Amino acid sequence: MGSVARAINIADLKAIARTKVPRIVFDFVEGGVEDEIGLTTNSTAFSKFRFLPKYCVDTTVTDQGVSIFGKTFSRPFGISPTGMNSLYRFGADLALAKVAREEDIAFTLSSASNASLEEAAGVAAKNLWFQIYGARNRDIAKDLVRRAVDSGVTTLFYSVGPIQKLA
Numbered sequence: 734m735g736s737v738a739r740a741i742n743i744a745d746l747k748a749i750a751r752t753k754v755p756r757i758v759f760d761f762v763e764g765g766v767e768d769e770i771g772l773t774t775n776s777t778a779f780s781k782f783r784f785l786p787k788y789c790v791d792t793t794v795t796d797q798g799v800s801i802f803g804k805t806f807s808r809p810f811g812i813s814p815t816g817m818n819s820l821y822r823f824g825a826d827l828a829l830a831k832v833a834r835e836e837d838i839a840f841t842l843s844s845a846s847n848a849s850l851e852e853a854a855g856v857a858a859k860n861l862w863f864q865i866y867g868a869r870n871r872d873i874a875k876d877l878v879r880r881a882v883d884s885g886v887t888t889l890f891y892s893v894g895p896i897q898k899l900a
Contacts, residue, residue, distance in 0.1 A: 758821050802888045804859070807837035814864035814890065816845025824848075830857035841890055844877060854884035864890040 740746045751759055765772030799809040812833055818825035826848035833840030834857050841862040842853045854861050863881040868874050881889060 754821060761817065762815075762821065801839065804839075804887070806839055806860075811839030811860075811862075812841065814841040814843035814846075814892075816843040817847060819847035826853060827856050830861065833857050833860045839888075841888075850877075850880050850884050850886070854886065859885065861886055862888040862890060864892055867891065867893045 737746065737749060740749060747763065750762075754762075797808045798805055800806075801809075801811075812829050818829065822828070826842060826846045830840050830842070830848075830853045832838075838860065839862055840853070840857045840860050841864050842848070842850065842857075844863070844865045846853070850863060861884070863877075863886045865874060865877045865881075878889065
């Protein structure tokens, strides 16, 4: 295949990416954590649903607006946090922040982002949310939260990993 213009579905895009992107980057984007059980579970769950198109329906005036965490957005979805976006496109986090602002959707910046909170806030403005990971050193988390608040972020996502049983 080789050309994005010839792709007709996600599987085609995945096949193209596998040949065009360095393997470490492809594996990072395509893979899931640990043994990928969550990835398989999610794929299986989503495969049970299909969109049912409606025909002969006037769609000239639609409103997908929704209020999420006290802010109204143009659509009921946003851009999820992904770390290391600039591995596969220079400036990707800021490009995503710009699209979120222009389309009035939420953009959640990962704390594993290549862009700083302050840079993203300058681009995404009121559409910026922030994801932080639990850290053993609480001063790191406190500093990230302070920077987020100082940048105008009103919504935080706190991500934690599996609890490891200590021997």
